[in-house]
Structure formats: C-alpha cells, structure tokens
Amino acid sequence: MADVNNTDLGTVLKRAKTITQETIWRAVLNDPIFRNWTLDLVRQKQLFEQGIDENNQIIGVYSEWTELAKPEKVAGTPYTLYDTGEFYKSMFIIVFADSFIIDADPMKQGMSGQINLFDKYGEGIVGLTDESKTLFATEFKNRAIIEYKRLLQIN
Numbered sequence: 001m002a003d004v005n006n007t008d009l010g011t012v013l014k015r016a017k018t019i020t021q022e023t024i025w026r027a028v029l030n031d032p033i034f035r036n037w038t039l040d041l042v043r044q045k046q047l048f049e050q051g052i053d054e055n056n057q058i059i060g061v062y063s064e065w066t067e068l069a070k071p072e073k074v075a076g077t078p079y080t081l082y083d084t085g086e087f088y089k090s091m092f093i094i095v096f097a098d099s100f101i102i103d104a105d106p107m108k109q110g111m112s113g114q115i116n117l118f119d120k121y122g123e124g125i126v127g128l129t130d131e132s133k134t135l136f137a138t139e140f141k142n143r144a145i146i147e148y149k150r151l152l153q154i155n
Helices: 008-018 021-029 032-050 064-069 117-121 130-152
Strands: 092-095 100-103 107-110 113-116
Touching (some): 021 092, 032 092
Antiparallel strands (some): 107 113
C-alpha cells in the first residue's frame, strides 16, 4: 500500500489541515481592494445612489431651501451625506475572528456647529442592507476560493 503522506496529495492535505476559517476570513477581509469594495457598497451603492441606511430606509430628503443653497442637491431627493467627502473617507472596517463592523467618524461641521451623523441618522447609515450583504457574501465566497487555492498552492 502506498503512503499518501509522501505524495503531492499528502503535501496538499498537510497544508489543508493548517487552514482555518479564521485564516481565510482575515486574509480576504484584510485585502485593501476588497475592503474598499465593501466600503463602496455603503458609500456608493447605498448612500450616494439611494440615500438609504442598513434597513433600506431613506435617511431624509433635501428641502427646497437646501436646493437654493446648494443647487447640486435637488429638493425631494434622498440625502447622500456627501458634502466634502470627509464622512465617506473616514469609513473603515474592523475585522474580528468571525465578523466585521463598518465604522466612521460621524462628526461633521454643520451650519449650526458640530453634528454627529450617528446621533442624527443612526449608526445604520454605515451598515449593509440585505442586498449588500448578499453581494458581499457572493464576492467573499469567490475571493475565499482564490485564497484557499493560494494557500494550498493549487493553480
């Protein structure tokens, strides 16, 4: 009987034993390109394009007064929370062993002083909607497969 441990298959099996779910999770989520892609689900797809929070709720709509002050913001359209871009730039991901959170600096200078966007609109403005979670899961799975193959050194 052949000793599988002394074959190429045995080498791959030994490597496979060292790979944990946490290893893959962290490797994929620590990739700066994937982090940026994930943050853009919130920044671009949810806030900028739709003005929604993690519950798929519109966070507010611009008034006629806002449109007069800033013509690029049309009355009746959803808030994007994008004025200077600082809030979007401040978003980041914290990775745990089996989960992650998206956070940001919620402090913004408004016309009447400092405003905490989380206090005003809820922390859900940086959370993923169900649709974004589905997109995230699909993309994560694709990247996890690539990472497994890389760690196993399989082409």
